[in-house]
Amino acid sequence: MKKALFLLVSVLFIQSAFSQDILDQFPKPATSVVDFENLFTDQEEIMLNNLIKIYYKQTDVQIVIVTIDKKSITAEQFDSLTLEIANKWGINGIIIGVSKGLRKIRIQNSVGPETKITDDETKQIIDTVFIPKFKEGLYYKGTREGIQAIVNHLKNN
Numbered sequence: 001m002k003k004a005l006f007l008l009v010s011v012l013f014i015q016s017a018f019s020q021d022i023l024d025q026f027p028k029p030a031t032s033v034v035d036f037e038n039l040f041t042d043q044e045e046i047m048l049n050n051l052i053k054i055y056y057k058q059t060d061v062q063i064v065i066v067t068i069d070k071k072s073i074t075a076e077q078f079d080s081l082t083l084e085i086a087n088k089w090g091i092n093g094i095i096i097g098v099s100k101g102l103r104k105i106r107i108q109n110s111v112g113p114e115t116k117i118t119d120d121e122t123k124q125i126i127d128t129v130f131i132p133k134f135k136e137g138l139y140y141k142g143t144r145e146g147i148q149a150i151v152n153h154l155k156n157n
Contacts, residue, residue, distance in 0.1 A: 037067035039100055044140040051144065055151045061113050062093030063147060070101030078104045086110065094122075094150065100139065105130055107150075116157045117150065125149045 032052040033045045040048065052063045066085060073081055082097030086108050089095075094113050097106045107122040129149045133142025 032064050034064070034066045037069045037100055039067045039098065039139040048144060051147060055147065059151055059154045061154055062091060063096070064089070064091050065096045065098065065143060068097060068099045070099055075102045075104060078102055079106050082106045083108050098143070113154065116154050121153060122150070
């Protein structure tokens with residue numbers, strides 16, 4: 001029993017240290033768009049930040065976009081990393097994680113927005129709004145329209 005408990009604690013410690021190593025690559029942002037993968041032009045980042053500020057005033061829900069380069073993590077780590085980033089940064093709203101290189105997108109809803117938009121509803125927005133534009137290489141347009149769809153849902157619920 002002691003051996004099993006020691007093994008479990010050791011595994012959790014190793015995972016935690018590994019996660020902290022990865023998390024250290026993602027410092028807390030000064031803006032709502034954190035483009036580590038360089039998917040957006042400077043002008044597109046400014047427009048997305050401005051859009052998010054307007055939506056925050058309308059919905060009182062914080063939205064953050066983070067793009068993650070595939071050199072930083074594996075596809076298997078992506079979903080949990082977006083959640084860990086949201087926790088580390090203290091996001092009280094919605095974090096949209098995107099990785100073009102990994103071909104992944106994840107929307108994490110915190111406790112507040114979770115009552116207004118479910119994981120199934122965000123998945124539907126991903127499948128019908130984000131991904132079709134991303135497949136065309138239109139990352140800015142897909143992200144902008146995806147945020148608009150999320151905000152429209154939040155306003156109506």
